[in-house]
Amino acid sequence: MLTSLLIAGVVGYLLGAIPFGYLVARAKGVNIFEVGSKNPGATNVRRVLGRGPGNLVLFLDALKGAAAAGWPLAWAMGVSRVHAAEPLYLRIDPTPFMVAGLVGAILGHSFSCFTRFKGGKGVATGAGGFLVIFPYGAIVAAVVWGLTVAITKYASLASMLAGVAITVTAWLLHATPLLLGVCAAVMVFIIARHRTNISRLLAGTESKVGQKPAGPAPS
Secondary structure: OOHHHHHHHHHHHHHOOHHHHHHHHHHEOOOHHOOOOOOOOHHHHHHHHHHHHHHHHHHHHHHHHHHHHHHHHHHHHOOOOOOOOOOOHHHHOOHHHHHHHHHHHHHHHOOOOHOOOOOOOOOOHHHHHHHHHHHHHHHHHHHHHHHHHHOOOOOHHHHHHHHHHHHHHHHHOOOOHHHHHHHHHHHHHHHHHHHHHHHHHOOOOOOOOOOOOOOEEEE
């Protein structure tokens, strides 16, 4: 059990650590760590390079979260199918392994071993993983994110409120302690990763969606 959880976490970390934001920007001749907010997330890529590259990074970052949470599910389903005629205790509950994969992916995205442990804030990667583990919560969080961006134009505020929304949804739907716990932990992690954004929001200097930086610096 512990070995399988460790494997799920490590695979999740390696998937999450793939720096899509850096790679997409680099393909355009830009070092994303040197422009805009210096963050390799989809929001900064979109702000610096435009909607197309930004949306591509958003999709790829969400995909690696979904893959990290989804492959343990496929593995557990395969094992359970083999033991379908056996006692129930031989069938595997995939949830702990899916959670381990998701947590690993978020940490990998935020502290990538491929970019000297620099990375994004884990929002898109977390969203992709939760879409697999907790789709109802992910949909509610996505709606909250979209409405917040539409009203305020602040992606950072939208991301933090989405984290709150998925946690509240898990609580209202009486989710298992494990699921509620991981939702709460990811919420706290995302808010902590946005601490500089919070300072800028309070100061009224936070960048809005669609607002251009001074300009990209090809390198």
